[in-house]
Amino acid sequence: MKENKFRSFLYSAAGVVLVLIVVVALNFVLGRSRLRLDLTEARLHTLSPGTRQILARIAKGDSDVTVNFYVSQKGNRLPPMEEAFARQVEDLLAEFSAGSGGHLRVKKLDPQPDSEVEDAAKLDGVEPQMMQQTGEPYYLGLSVILDPQKVSIPSLSAQRDKLLEYDLARAISQVTQTTKPVVGIMSPLPLMGTPSNPFMARMGQQGSEPWVFVSELKRDFDVQTVAMDSESIDPKVQVLLVLHPKDITEKAQYAIDQFVLRGGRLVAMLDSLCLADNRQPNQMGFNMGGGSSLPRLLKSWGLEFTTNQVVADAQYSREINFGRGPQAAPAFLFLNKDAIAKGDALFEQTDDLLLPFGGAFTGKPADGLRQEVLLSSSKDSQLVDPITAQLNGPKVRDDLVPSNIQYALAVRLTGKFKTAFPDGKPAGDDKKDGAKTNEVAQVQQKEGKTENTVYLFGDSDFLYDPYCVRVDRMFHVATPFNGNLSLGQNLVEQVAGDSSLIGARSRASVRRPFTVVQKKQAEAQKRFQAEIGRLQKDVEEAQTKISEIQSKKEGNQKYILSPESKAALDNLTKKQTEANRNLRKVRKDLRQEVESMENTVKWINIAAMPFLVTITGIGLAVARRQRTAAK
Incomplete structure (x- = not known):
């Protein structure tokens, strides 16, 4: 009896040890492999269709793309968080390589101090980063090469992990392009940043960095400034972004009109109350100025824009802390998938947008034009005074009477556009009459030769840094906290760049808001x-x-x-x-x-x-x- 018990004990112990050995072995084998099971609803950990399209183009090409992946490996020279992220980068690069049919070759290199590999990293544009605790340098970056093109990502960071696939896909797309499309930006806002000078610094005023949206565009496009009083648009400009065109002149609208008729793509972001326009705030720091529009053009296209009213929405609003505790902000619209056009590639997997103090488009498109509503309010919304909405959100919330109307916050117009200036260029003092521009020298176009597309948004603040990204000034890293930045970039890429990148980026901004x-x-x-x-x-x-x-x-009853x-x-x-x-x-x-x-x-x-x-x-x-x- 005792012998049987002892034998059972041995067998049980041997079984436990055997199971333990099998588990350890499986863990070791599977840990070395890159097999993954993606159970997320949005397939967040699977290569997006856009990325696969870019990789398919490489597979069909005659030359291979090389990725030099520089990562410090020996001597615990990576911060713990970055070490795990480096493995994530390596896994994703392996998936990219497999998706290209082996035409994307990955070289993993360890730039030891004072080594030839470290010199190569610097030549490839990859710079060392510093560990916060010790101050020692480490490398985590890469370069993508398709001779003669080279695109570098100087530093990879775990803080930008959600954008990893997009960053890699964009770098690969860039090396396969020979020229960059030209994008013009017309705006009175300091999107391009403002330089600092000693005189203004002594008065306590510092220069400003470019908006993150503009910095990101510059990585893919040739971005040029177009003056607010321009009388013509350079023929090289393929896409024109107009942001908050406050007090725009008739001649500038004429220039935009002719730009659209010749086939240029227009993305106009108007506003009923622009928070980014802090050029003339009142003493309390609030913006009391009016909105912005393209009145002459909108009228020709059959639309109107509410420059003196903003949309307040009970369903899409939240309480916001403005420094005095949480307060109702019904004109800050936190839009989810119910407010976004279904099945539009522009919003692929994007279901979280923020539009502060946006206006609405009304009217019916002119003959020959088709309108698609891209963003809309709920029926629990109302048009309200912008100043009241800014100063007293709780009152606007309490007084809100649902209009039972889904206001159009962003629209897309498609068709053959006709000129808004049938009588020709607006008259006025022409300071440049002596130097005729390309548009002036040509005969005025009355109608577009082919169909074109114009995008109109009732808000421009959604691309302003405070409402789309969190910026780490120390490491110069911007992390999106909603889909605004993705939407802005998708817009430009859809009309001018590699539309395959749209799907790759959208994965970064997917959130699951509590719509119920x-x-x-x-x-x-x-x-x-x-x-x-x-x-x-x-x-x-x-x-x-x-x-x-x-x-x-009365006077003698002042206190009685x-x-x-x-x-x-x-x-x-x-x-x-x-x-x-x-x-x-x-x-x-x-x-x-x-x-x-x-x-x-x-x-x-x-x-x-x-x-x-x-x-x-x-x-x-x-x-x-x-x-x-x-x-």
């Missing part, structure tokens, strides 16, 4: 709206009557009220206090209901899977015991 929670919040707001409005009315009426009583004091007036004033003050107390309670109840909804959804997401696994395990155990008992 947002709808429930809007429904809760509706339920409490009537009570909040009634209480606010009571408060305002009480305040008005108090002011009336106080205004009736009659008993009747004092009693009335005390009664009104009491009513006002009670109304304010009730109003705070109703708002508190609304806030608690919304928070309860959010917490419920979060706990369901967090606990549902472990709960289901536990219940399944218990059920299997009970069933097994019942089968054993039956035997």
Whole structure:
């Protein structure tokens, strides 16, 4: 009996050891392999169709593309986070190589200090980074080469891991192109950055960096500035970006008109309240100026733009902390997939956009033009005064009356455009009459020869750094926190560049907003709206009557009220206090209901899977015991 027990123990021990050996061996083998199972809904860890198209072009080419991947390997010379990221880069490069049919060759190089490989890294444009703890240099970067073209990514960072596939795909696309398309930017805003000079520095004013959007465009395109008072657009410009064209002249609109008719692609980003335009703020720091539009062109195209009203939306708004605690901001539109055009390549896998204080397009396209709405509000929206929306978001939220209209926030016009200037170039003082430009020298075009496409957006702030990226000034790394930057770049690439990059980039901005929670919040707001409005009315009426009583004091009654007036004033003050107390309670109840909804959804997401696994395990155990008992 004892011998059997001892033998069973040996067998059990041997079985455990054998299982342990098998597990360790499998872990070692699978750890060395690059096989991955992607179970995410959006296939975030699978090469996008756009990347595969770029790699397919390489496979069909006559020459191979070489990637020199420089990474410090010996002596623990990488920060722990970057070490894991380096493995991720290597895995992705291996997938790229396989996707190209072996026509993309990857060389992994270790630039040791004072070595020939380190010299090669510097020649390839890869620069050392410094470890924060020790200050020692390390390398993590690459260069993509297709003779004679070379594109470098000087430093790779885990902070930009979501954009890794796009960065690699873009570098590969760039080396396969011989020339860069020319993109013109017309705007009164300092998109290109402002230089610093000693005189302004002494006054406390520093220069500014270019917008991240512009910096990213410069990596793929030849970006040129087009003056706001231009009378013609350089024929070399293929795409014209017009951002916040405030106070644009008739002649500049004529130049844009002729640019579109000759086949140039226009992307216009108008605004009802431009937060980036801080050239003339009031004493409180708010922007009190008007909006921007292309009135002559829009009228010709059959559209109008609400330069004096912004869209407030109960469904797409959130509370925002402006430094004084969370406050309602119904004109800050956090758009999800329900607000975005379905099936449009421009928004592929992009379901999280932010449009602050955007305006709406109304009207019907002119004959010969077709309109597609790209972004729209919900029906729980209303056009409101932009200044009130900026200064008093809670009041706009409480007073909001749903219009039952889905306002067009961005549209695409397609067709044969006709000139908005049938009588010719606008008259005026021509300072440049002596030097006729290309547009002036040519006969005015009355209509486009072929169909063209124009993109119109009711907001320009969505590409302003604070509303699309978080910038690490120390490491000069910009990390997108929504899909705004991707949308801006997709726009330009779709009309001028390699459209295959659209799919590669969109993967970086995929988020899963709680769309159900947002709808429930809007429904809760509706339920409490009537009570909040009634209480606010009571408060305002009480305040008005108090002011009336106080205004009736005569000179010798400045500090003395009659008993009747004092009693009335005390009664009104009491009513006002009670109304304010009730109003705070109703708002508190609304806030608690919304928070309860959010917490419920979060706990369901967090606990549902472990709960289901536990219940399944218990059920299997009970069933097994019942089968054993039956035997």
